[in-house]
Amino acid sequence: MSKLGAAATAIEHTFVVSQVNMTRLCNETLVTVVNGQFPGPMVEVTEGDSVAVHVVNKSPYNLTIHWHGVKQRLNCWADGVPMITQCPIRPGHNFTYRFNITVQQGTLWWHAHVASLRASVHGALIIRPRQGATSYPFPKPHREIPIIIGEWWETDLVQMAGNMTDGYFGFNPVAATLNGKLGALYNWSGAMEEGYVLEVEPGKTYLLRCSNAVLTSEHYLKITGHKLTVVAADANYVTPYTTDTVAIAPGQTLDALLVADAPPRRSYYMVSMGSQPTLANPPSPVIVTRGTVQYRSSSSSDGHEPAGNGVPLPPMVPDMPDLHDTATSFYFHGNLTSLHKSRVPTRVDEHLLIMLSAGSICRRGHRPCKRSGDMESNVLVTMNNISFELPAAAAATTPLLESHYYHRNEPAYVTLPDRPQRAFNFADHALIPFGPKEAALEPTGKATTARRFRHGMAVEVVFQNTAVMQSDYNPMHLHGHDMFVVAQGRGNYDAARDVARYNLVDPHLRNTVLVPSLGWTAVRFVTDNPGVWYIFFTATMSTILQLAWQQCSS
Incomplete structure (x- = not known):
């Protein structure tokens, strides 16, 4: 790492991703890590710094690095999501991430954004204020x-x-x-x-x-x-x-x-x-x-x-x-709650109710098929009953951001619905175990889903967990933006009842919000950072949000 110049504005790191043998519990395990470390190296910056990280991929896997929580203002190209914002870094190849730290202070982190490698390829990202700890x-x-x-x-x-x-x-x-x-x-x-x-x-x-x-x-x-x-x-x-x-x-x-x-x-x-x-x-x-x-x-x-x-x-x-x-x-x-009064949007341009659930599709396209955990079907996580998949054929060789920016191989997107396709008692405990009741709600679909917003819109999203085959918490991470967490609740969201409980004075801001088990969380954000931004829950990609494109530059 080096800090260059009297103003200490340039930070540079080299990340060598490789596999090393580590011994825990008397067992030797081959682990993918950065610079031989678990966790990986800490990146320390000051608000206003520019950052360059040279990634040298000596692992056998394609991978990218995501700078979790860094807003990447007008710089979606450095967000580090494979086939969304960039092609993966292939084994034996290098890639340099360049981005600026603007109007952010505190603790973030970085991690691999391929498969489950973030479990071992990760580290802290610390942003200190310009005036130092005294501020x-x-x-x-x-x-x-x-x-x-x-x-x-x-x-x-x-x-x-x-x-x-x-x-x-x-x-x-x-x-x-x-x-x-x-x-x-x-x-x-x-x-x-x-x-x-x-x-x-x-x-x-x-x-x-x-x-x-x-x-x-x-x-x-x-x-x-x-x-x-x-x-x-x-x-x-x-x-x-x-x-x-x-x-x-x-x-x-x-x-x-x-x-x-x-x-x-x-x-x-x-x-x-x-x-x-x-x-x-x-x-x-x-x-x-x-x-x-x-x-x-x-x-x-x-x-x-x-x-x-x-x-x-x-x-x-x-x-x-x-x-x-x-x-x-x-x-x-x-x-x-936020330390300061928030500039939370009080007028909303677009409302979405997104159901977070599990579903199933028949393997190899066979229909009908047995469900409820039978191997004739495959369990997927879904948003409003659709599970995200990358486009096939030629479009799959070009990241979605590049496809749209250069108008090449742009896939046919399916618009993520505003509401669940079917209303039911989302928090019904009887839906958790396999059986006839949940089986009727299992059938789902796969598509390259997206949601397009104009620049500067105020968006409200209510994430609603369901009990279909699960009752987990679900963390939702939105790239490129922070979200005002205006309310949360248990059971089914009811706008007529729950909007009155919104905190529009000092809701705290997060890039990753937790949706309670068998409950819901309401957030608001402003589409003020043009690009192609990814949103996902748990460990599986579900959909992306496409914001205004025209201001995103390479």
Whole structure:
């Protein structure tokens, strides 16, 4: 990395993507990583900087890098979505991303945007204000600490993603990680895994810059004996909110202040646990890990306090929420507001109700076919009952952005409907298990879906989760924009009832919003950044939003 010039405005990195053998739980696994690191290198910039990242692909996979949350103002070409904004970087080839950091401060992250490789190809992206830490709207921290919540997989992630695309599920990570370390909850033949250790000094304040890099699970993060004060979310300042448990969904980031104000004569566990709103049968494994907050002034070399008889006291373990607790997540997200009054649109030009669901199609085009988990059909995630697919034939060799910008091989898009094609009780628990009731709602379709907006429009989207074959949370990430989170609720959205509860004064802004289990989230955004922008939920592409094209330049 280098910062060039007195104004420190140019940041340059080289990312070498390769496969290395890493040993965890006494097993050697071939892992795709950047610069031999898991997580990958941290990118630190100042608001106003220009960034150049040279990606050298020495892995066997096609890939791109997405700068998650960077708005890429008038620069959609650097967004890093394969076959949407660029062709993938082929093995043995290089590509340079160039973009500017404008009007953004806080914690974001970067990750591979191919298959499931983001589970190992990712890292923190920190944007500091021009005036330095003295301009933070909270007490200047003693130190800033990146905390990346991740997963450890003992499988070929690209093959796994292909299997899931074909409808084969049941894949699970073997462990959770904090900054790449599994922690002492995991051991093999009595050999404990190394855990993450955060050393603190009594009375000092630390800014934890947290990112959730897991594939599907929201995580609860908690430190025994300490409170956390959330001050930012997705690089947007929020009204300080103090809690003992933070909830962070896949793709989201949080900045939280930790004051080292617990009794310093012992250490404390930092625990991250993936929540499971679905009561699965058979149950999924519990994905949890823990590190240690260790007070520097009086800790022994092993991080334990020597008791009076010389026997070390173990670190204190926090009481975590129940594995299937959805209320903690719901109220955590509902309590976040913007630090400043927001310029949220009060007049809306276009309203959409987008149903997030699962469905199925018959394999190889055979109709009719057996459903409800039968291998004659393939399960897909959908938005308003359509699952996105890239165009076939010649158009598939040209990214969608390039196709439209240069008017070459432009596919025939299917417009994403304003509303679900069929109304039903979206939150009906009877739809979760396979059976006749959900089978009637399964049939779905695949198409190259898009939604076109004029520049400068105010758009409201209500994301409605359903119970069809699932009851998960669903994080929704919109590229190129932040969204005002104006409301959330449980059950079915009802405009006549729920619009009155909208927060149009100080809703917080996010690039990734969490739609509650068997509930809904309402957002508003302005189409002020022309380009072809991608929107997806969980780990699977569902559709894209096409905004105004004419101002997007190469």
